[in-house]
Structure formats: structure tokens, C-alpha cells
Amino acid sequence: MIIEIKYKKQICEIGKRVYEKGFVAANDGNISVRIDENEFLITPTGVSKGSMTTDMIIKVDGDGNVLEGEYKPTSEMKMHLLVYKERPDIHAIVHVHPPYATAFAIAGIPLDQAIMPESVVYLGTIPVADYGTPSTEEVPNAVKKHVHNHQGVLLENHGALTWGKDIDHAYYLMESLEFNAKINFLAKQLNGDRELSKQNVARLLELKKKMEIMGESPLGVDVPDGTHAMKREMATSLSEKDIDTIVERVTKSILDAFNS
Ligand SMILES: [Zn+2]
Structure with a gap:
């Protein structure tokens, strides 16, 4: 064969x-x-x-x-x-x-x-x-x-x-x-395994929302270089639960930083 x-x-x-x-x-x-x-x-x-x-x-x-x-x-x-x-x-x-x-x-x-x-x-x-x-x-x-x-x-x-x-x-x-x-x-x-900033978490959230609205077509969205590819990957290879886990984790680490 x-x-x-x-x-x-x-x-x-x-x-x-x-x-x-x-x-x-x-x-x-x-x-x-x-x-x-x-x-x-x-x-x-x-x-x-x-x-x-x-x-x-x-x-x-x-x-x-x-x-x-x-x-x-x-x-x-x-x-x-x-x-x-x-x-x-x-x-x-x-x-x-x-x-x-x-x-x-x-x-x-x-x-x-x-x-x-x-x-x-x-x-x-x-x-x-x-x-x-x-x-x-x-x-x-x-x-x-x-x-x-x-x-x-x-x-x-x-x-x-x-x-x-x-x-x-x-x-x-x-x-x-x-x-x-x-x-x-x-x-x-380097003691520098810092997680993503609040701004970038917001961007991830925004990408997630746009993905939901637009399905797999990332064109025409005003986002920085690299994020088109990233979003395509998200749409094809990342489960909804994965995105939620990442966003949840980052959000928590930022809230912890604010509260400490
Ligand atoms: Zn083995």
C-alpha cells in the first residue's frame, strides 16, 4: 500500500x-x-x-x-x-x-x-x-x-x-x-518568569471575542502583526477550554499582583 x-x-x-x-x-x-x-x-x-x-x-x-x-x-x-x-x-x-x-x-x-x-x-x-x-x-x-x-x-x-x-x-x-x-x-x-500584562490579557480576551463573532476569518481586524497567525492557530488548534484556562490563569495572576 x-x-x-x-x-x-x-x-x-x-x-x-x-x-x-x-x-x-x-x-x-x-x-x-x-x-x-x-x-x-x-x-x-x-x-x-x-x-x-x-x-x-x-x-x-x-x-x-x-x-x-x-x-x-x-x-x-x-x-x-x-x-x-x-x-x-x-x-x-x-x-x-x-x-x-x-x-x-x-x-x-x-x-x-x-x-x-x-x-x-x-x-x-x-x-x-x-x-x-x-x-x-x-x-x-x-x-x-x-x-x-x-x-x-x-x-x-x-x-x-x-x-x-x-x-x-x-x-x-x-x-x-x-x-x-x-x-x-x-x-x-533570571527570576523573570512573569506572566502576561493586564493589557495583553485584555487583548487575548478581545481576540477570543472576535473569534467567536468571526469564526475563522481574521481578516480586516485591526490587530498588531503576528496576532493574525496567532488567532488562526487559536481557531484551529486551541480548544475553548484551553483559552479559558490561559485567560483565567493570567487574570488571576494579575489580580494577585494588584492585591499584594
Ligand atoms: Zn518513554
Whole structure:
């Protein structure tokens, strides 16, 4: 099947990218793609994601039965299948251990601070899913709590997981998640992880309102450079609940600042 070969190539390509970026060490990490409702391609266990070839990719069904392939699927397959089961709109998943995001996962700190509009708005808030012993049902159960309201999670004391409409989307969310964690970490070293100003919260609120009125068409709205793209991202990738969470958090931090 041509489409399956294409997906397998994409998985190898993303595997190389996450390895070269330092998002994984040795044989860590796993990537999967949905072929159709109940068939998936997934990476093998015990192989470096930086040097995979298409013949190593395994085809499985929604229960994790191997349909095709010589290799053994990743032991973290259950959390992939859980996401696909809960979210029929999701077509690809990336799981890696990027250093900054994993540090947040170890510290148990979610990425939900409104410190950078583009990043937070594109990514939404990233919660911490409770620790689960790898390969057990504990991991999918912990992810399940967050899968409908977010685009990814930090896996407590473990790493990060993102899901998207295709493999590029899932990968870019991961890149953005790690970038956000890195900036957040660096800002904390400067004691400057300040959240957005009151003015900017008002602007976010205004964008949200315009989005509601105008749907996905941001044209003709008098907003500064960059916010058009931001609004498009908000319209396509951010749930209503995400926006509410960000706005609520920022508003609270500002009110706290006023009251202190
Ligand atoms: Zn892992």
C-alpha cells in the first residue's frame, strides 16, 4: 500500500529528527500513525529512533495485536492506542524525553503559564499526567484524564507526549512544547518568569471575542502583526477550554499582583 509506505518513511524521518534534536537517548521514544479507524503503524522497541528503516515499522490493530512486521512494538504502545481510541480526530502521536520538558515532568510542574503568547496559544496548556509504571495500564489511565482537553501531556517522572492531526503536527507540537519548557526554565533562572500584562490579557480576551463573532476569518481586524497567525492557530488548534484556562490563569495572576 502506497500510503503505508509513505507513513513509514515519515515515521523514520521524524525518528531521525527527534534523535538528532536530543529529544531521546539510545532506544528511547516512540512514534505512531493512524492508517484507518483500527489500524496503526508504530515504532519497534529496542531500536534507536535515529536509525530506523521502513521495514522495522510494525502494523497493529486497536487492541495492540501485531498485523504485520518482524519487530516487537514499543512497550509504550498502550498509551498511543488509548489516545487514538479516545480521539478519532487524531492521526499521529510522538512520545520522547526532551530534557527541559522532562525536567518539568520530573518536578511535576505543568506548562500552563502564560509567559509567551505564541507558544502558549499554539500549544495550549500542557498538564502533568500522574506517574504510571511504564507498559502498564497506569500510563493510559493517567493520560485519559487529559486527552480531550489538551494537545499533549507531560508524563510525570518520564517524558512528554503530543498528538496531532498528522505526524508533522504532532512533531511540531513536541518541538514547541520543549521550546516552551526551555524558555520557561531560562526565565526562571533570571527570576523573570512573569506572566502576561493586564493589557495583553485584555487583548487575548478581545481576540477570543472576535473569534467567536468571526469564526475563522481574521481578516480586516485591526490587530498588531503576528496576532493574525496567532488567532488562526487559536481557531484551529486551541480548544475553548484551553483559552479559558490561559485567560483565567493570567487574570488571576494579575489580580494577585494588584492585591499584594
Ligand atoms: Zn518513554
